Amino acid sequence: MLTAGPSDARADDYPVGSKSSMWADPYLVGSYRHMDEIYASRPVPRAGAVSALPAGEPLALESFPVRGTTVALDDFVAEARTTGLIVLKDGKVVLERYWQGADASSRFASWSMAKSFVSTLVGFAIGDGLIRSLDDPVTDYLPELKGSGYDGVPIKAVLQMSSGVAFREDYVDSTSDALVMWNDVLQYNKRRFADFAARSKRAAEPFTRFNYAGLDSVVLGLLVHKVTGQSLSAYLARKLWGPLGMEGDAGWLTEDRSDQALEAPFCCLNARLRDYARFGQFMLQNGAWGGRQLLPPGWVAEATYPSGAQVAFGKLYPGDPMGYQYQWWIEPGSDRAYAAEGVNGQFIYVNPAKKLVIVMTSVWKQFWNDRLAIRSWALFDAIAARYGS
Numbered sequence: 001m002l003t004a005g006p007s008d009a010r011a012d013d014y015p016v017g018s019k020s021s022m023w024a025d026p027y028l029v030g031s032y033r034h035m036d037e038i039y040a041s042r043p044v045p046r047a048g049a050v051s052a053l054p055a056g057e058p059l060a061l062e063s064f065p066v067r068g069t070t071v072a073l074d075d076f077v078a079e080a081r082t083t084g085l086i087v088l089k090d091g092k093v094v095l096e097r098y099w100q101g102a103d104a105s106s107r108f109a110s111w112s113m114a115k116s117f118v119s120t121l122v123g124f125a126i127g128d129g130l131i132r133s134l135d136d137p138v139t140d141y142l143p144e145l146k147g148s149g150y151d152g153v154p155i156k157a158v159l160q161m162s163s164g165v166a167f168r169e170d171y172v173d174s175t176s177d178a179l180v181m182w183n184d185v186l187q188y189n190k191r192r193f194a195d196f197a198a199r200s201k202r203a204a205e206p207f208t209r210f211n212y213a214g215l216d217s218v219v220l221g222l223l224v225h226k227v228t229g230q231s232l233s234a235y236l237a238r239k240l241w242g243p244l245g246m247e248g249d250a251g252w253l254t255e256d257r258s259d260q261a262l263e264a265p266f267c268c269l270n271a272r273l274r275d276y277a278r279f280g281q282f283m284l285q286n287g288a289w290g291g292r293q294l295l296p297p298g299w300v301a302e303a304t305y306p307s308g309a310q311v312a313f314g315k316l317y318p319g320d321p322m323g324y325q326y327q328w329w330i331e332p333g334s335d336r337a338y339a340a341e342g343v344n345g346q347f348i349y350v351n352p353a354k355k356l357v358i359v360m361t362s363v364w365k366q367f368w369n370d371r372l373a374i375r376s377w378a379l380f381d382a383i384a385a386r387y388g389s
Contacts, residue, residue: 036251051245056092064382111342119327149200166203214266221265280357
């Protein structure tokens, strides 16, 4: 049975690797809590008083249904190598557990959950009057991308992973665009993200097809950096980490250790479980915190529900019921639940109807595992079902 409790293993049972060794056991689990030390990174400092996450009525859940079978929670978290799980109901902690040597002070790798943070920074930039409209071509703000695949592409299309730019996202094939960009920029620090955007080619017209592409997130990061004149870390600290009263500093991987380096907009924020949960609660509250509306009114609703045929429910991948919007994955159904997701089992799940936030971090043995992804969403649905139909 899962209830509130401490970490289930000593942290020193999980060694931390290097850039080259961290990708395999025995280093993978420990390294996922220290990526901002292994790679070049920039801090996202907390500031001011820590916001309270009060305790609620404890949630006890021993098993959950998955496609006609029943899965024991303990078996699932063991197979998924789950490192952290926290559930907020009405803003109160009803479950918080850590495994694999993690604890409340651990900084967990976000992987692609960072894309949802970058999308939110775009919303802040609109609220600050730095971006006029999502219908504007991204090259109005990034003229250095004229002549590239992004020339004339609306910002909204980039947010929806529908830019039409050619980019192959594959985490196993070393020749894929995603791995070439990772290796050239983050692994070996020999190129900049902007180089990849500037050399991009168009494969389709904007809004005609969904193509999950880390390069689209890179362009959003370049956009936020350009219009704010700040690093992504500094803007995130000013707009979210400070105002939300986060309890720990975060770290964000960067191109290299220079002051000019851009953060990785498609991945690699590193933060505490409770601080990811605060971000989820902020989204649940439609971008308001402490009685103040921080995001533009209506931004969260717009960002978290599909608004185009190419991102509609069931249209992303064959057999997949999900929809997509502004760097968020959306579950079909009346609850209008949505999530930030990252490879290896990272989730920030938000259910507006049930006033529920679930954050789960894991270290799957594969970058993606359909069985574990299905079971993760089944777990979220089972928890949501505990709070009414």
